[in-house]
Amino acid sequence: MSVWEYANPKRFMDTSARVLPWLAALAALCLITGLIWGFFFTPDDFRQGSTVRIIYLHVPAAMMAINAWVMMLVASLIWLIRRHHVSALAARAAAPVGLTFTLIALITGAFWGQPMWGTWWAWDPRLTSFLILFLFYLGYIALWSAIEDSDAAADLTSVLCMVGSVFALLSRYAVNFWNQGLHQGASLSLDKEENVADVFWVPLLVCIAGFVLLFVTLVLIRTRTEIRARRLQHLLLRERMQ
Amino acid sequence: MIALFLRDLRLAFRAGGGFGLALAFFLLVAVLVPLGVGPKAATLALIAPGILWVGAMLSCLLTLDRLFATDFEDGSLDLLATAPIPMEGVVLAKAAAHWVTTGLPLALLAPVLGILLQLPGPAFGWLTLSLLIGTPALSMIGAFGAALTVGIKRGGLLLSLLVLPLYVPTLIFGAEVVQRAGQGAPLQSPLLLLAGITAGALALLPFAAAMAIRVNLR
Amino acid sequence: MELRVNNLSCARGGVPVLAGVSFAVAAGQALILRGPNGAGKTTLLRTLAGLQPALAGEVSVGADDVALATHADGVKAALTVAENLGFWAAVHGQRDIAPAISAMNLTALQSRPAGQLSAGQRRRLGLARLLVTGRKVWLLDEPTVSLDAASVGLFVQVITTHLANGGLAVIATHIDLGLTAAQTLDLAPFKARLGALP
Numbered sequence: 001m002s003v004w005e006y007a008n009p010k011r012f013m014d015t016s017a018r019v020l021p022w023l024a025a026l027a028a029l030c031l032i033t034g035l036i037w038g039f040f041f042t043p044d045d046f047r048q049g050s051t052v053r054i055i056y057l058h059v060p061a062a063m064m065a066i067n068a069w070v071m072m073l074v075a076s077l078i079w080l081i082r083r084h085h086v087s088a089l090a091a092r093a094a095a096p097v098g099l100t101f102t103l104i105a106l107i108t109g110a111f112w113g114q115p116m117w118g119t120w121w122a123w124d125p126r127l128t129s130f131l132i133l134f135l136f137y138l139g140y141i142a143l144w145s146a147i148e149d150s151d152a153a154a155d156l157t158s159v160l161c162m163v164g165s166v167f168a169l170l171s172r173y174a175v176n177f178w179n180q181g182l183h184q185g186a187s188l189s190l191d192k193e194e195n196v197a198d199v200f201w202v203p204l205l206v207c208i209a210g211f212v213l214l215f216v217t218l219v220l221i222r223t224r225t226e227i228r229a230r231r232l233q234h235l236l237l238r239e240r241m242q
Numbered sequence: 243m244i245a246l247f248l249r250d251l252r253l254a255f256r257a258g259g260g261f262g263l264a265l266a267f268f269l270l271v272a273v274l275v276p277l278g279v280g281p282k283a284a285t286l287a288l289i290a291p292g293i294l295w296v297g298a299m300l301s302c303l304l305t306l307d308r309l310f311a312t313d314f315e316d317g318s319l320d321l322l323a324t325a326p327i328p329m330e331g332v333v334l335a336k337a338a339a340h341w342v343t344t345g346l347p348l349a350l351l352a353p354v355l356g357i358l359l360q361l362p363g364p365a366f367g368w369l370t371l372s373l374l375i376g377t378p379a380l381s382m383i384g385a386f387g388a389a390l391t392v393g394i395k396r397g398g399l400l401l402s403l404l405v406l407p408l409y410v411p412t413l414i415f416g417a418e419v420v421q422r423a424g425q426g427a428p429l430q431s432p433l434l435l436l437a438g439i440t441a442g443a444l445a446l447l448p449f450a451a452a453m454a455i456r457v458n459l460r
Numbered sequence: 461m462e463l464r465v466n467n468l469s470c471a472r473g474g475v476p477v478l479a480g481v482s483f484a485v486a487a488g489q490a491l492i493l494r495g496p497n498g499a500g501k502t503t504l505l506r507t508l509a510g511l512q513p514a515l516a517g518e519v520s521v522g523a524d525d526v527a528l529a530t531h532a533d534g535v536k537a538a539l540t541v542a543e544n545l546g547f548w549a550a551v552h553g554q555r556d557i558a559p560a561i562s563a564m565n566l567t568a569l570q571s572r573p574a575g576q577l578s579a580g581q582r583r584r585l586g587l588a589r590l591l592v593t594g595r596k597v598w599l600l601d602e603p604t605v606s607l608d609a610a611s612v613g614l615f616v617q618v619i620t621t622h623l624a625n626g627g628l629a630v631i632a633t634h635i636d637l638g639l640t641a642a643q644t645l646d647l648a649p650f651k652a653r654l655g656a657l658p
Binding site for chain 1: 386390391393394397400403404406407408410411414415418431432435439446447450453454457458460
Binding site: 244245246252256315316317320321322323325326327459 | 506509510511512513523524526527528530531532533534535536538539543547548550551552553589593
């Protein structure tokens with residue numbers, strides 16, 4: 001069976017209805033375990049004290065903020081090439097979720113930055129990139145809601161998503177060039193010496209898994225809503241044509 | 243294509259075409275900023291490159307929302323879509339006309355405003371050069387944004403929201419060139435990156451913009 | 461040259477309005493489109509012009525053969541009559557605008573800015589544009605709106621000449637133009653039904 005069968009809205013609705021409760025439960029389980037473990041059962045960091053625990057929200061949210069955009073890019077490309085409505089609607093559904101994750105990453109970052117760097121905000125490359133990503137999400141969502149005809153809106157936002165992705169990468173590079181920054185390097189990479197210690201690592205992985213599941217759950221729910229809204233529109237249209 | 247370019251130039255220079263508005267806005271920015279931050283020459287010299295680039299960028303943005311909208315409203319865009327010019331050519335011609343009536347005069351006016359803002363002496367030439375290299379990208383990116391929003395009533399605000407994030411790389415490299423020129427630091431790399439963005443935007447964005455216009459016409 | 465349309469369906473704003481439209485217009489012939497408001501005349505003309513994709517069906521001519529005249533004339537108020545026409549002529553690779561100017565009786569208005577024209581004069585300018593495109597297939601949407609009787613006569617002459625020279629025209633109009641080589645197509649029977657919903 002090919003993955004394209006889920007491009008059929010009916011099939012998508014059936015399958016997603018069956019999968020959703022499990023996904024939601026698993027997401028809740030991972031998040032609750034990960035966050036409780038992270039917040040209450042890890043030692044204080046010797047330099048950062050208890051503030052280090054913000055990473056259990058900050059790092060997964062930041063990862064998913066970027067991954068959500070990548071998912072939107074893939075969905076947009078699928079829409080442009082294969083014209084599957086589910087794909088366009090999934091991209092639309094993912095945008096507000098991505099926006100929220102970006103906002104969470106920015107806010108938790110500020111809460112952590114205040115005690116550690118002594119400031120709520122610094123024009124550090126990573127922070128600046130996230131702020132720019134936030135603006136990209138805003139523009140994308142605004143364009144979706146400004147256009148009435150849903151196919152035209154899907155086409156235009158897909159083009160914006162593609163062009164925006166290129167410019168987001170360029171901005172990331174430009175911002176690095178512009179300021180070398182305070183932010184520490186990646187917290188999670190397999191080959192680095194300077195990694196987070198294991199005691200922090202395992203609950204962090206659980207949290208990341210929780211955020212991924214949460215993202216998938218939310219996007220599925222929102223896509224289902226978009227599909228229903230589209231059906232409703234069709235029904236109204238039918239009524240008008242009679 | 244040349245006919246379209248010349249027509250747009252002519253329209254811009256005729257009464258009501260709006261030529262000069264962007265320049266006046268740029269002048270206002272350069273006058274208001276010192277009034278806001280105070281007259282200290284050292285402070286102004288420090289922020290001059292950034293202010294001049296941001297000012298040029300905003301002035302450029304100001305004239306964008308009419309780029310395709312007038313042609314859309316009076317039906318010209320429909321007729322151009324059936325004309326023997328490819329839509330990509332229409333986009334390029336109109337973006338070029340926008341640059342000649344906005345970016346080019348902004349680049350030429352900028353050194354004068356540099357005096358007002360106490361721009362360091364060695365930076366003047368580089369300011370004009372960086373604007374000459376960077377503003378075509380601003381016009382082209384703006385044309386893409388205008389193409390996306392052409393069917394939307396009152397799309398001006400949305401246009402700014404879409405276009406400004408796309409301006410970030412150009413702004414950063416452009417202002418960096420002027421900044422480094424003022425400090426006597428090497429500036430080849432930001433200059434080349436600025437030129438690279440312009441070249442890339444001119445090569446690729448006409449296709450995206452043309453596609454957006456075709457979608458908006460259906 | 462022949463315009464042949466086979467089983468065409470088209471939509472406006474994502475809503476199907478016409479389904480199963482078929483007709484053929486030979487060189488030298490005109491087709492008059494009739495139908496109440498909202499029947500899809502404009503949509504059909506825009507689809508024939510290639511501005512919007514057809515939902516289904518085929519059109520035998522490409523966008524390179526057609527000249528469209530819609531409600532909006534594409535006239536720039538700040539340019540003179542001659543400049544407006546000259547621009548469209550240049551876009552279509554033509555040079556001579558004099559025949560078009562005299563055919564639509566615009567000679568006296570040539571150097572007037574188009575912004576000062578009356579609605580009827582503006583319309584005449586919009587129709588004169590058809591002559592400088594050099595295209596064979598004319599798609600006209602309510603071309604006689606705001607024209608007086610004399611101008612309508614002038615316009616009928618222009619169309620007759622165009623047809624005599626091997627051109628063809630599809631005209632959505634409510635008035636009787638008195639064209640000899642014209643067939644009429646009523647669009648009402650082609651209204652899209654529920655089955656046409658994608």
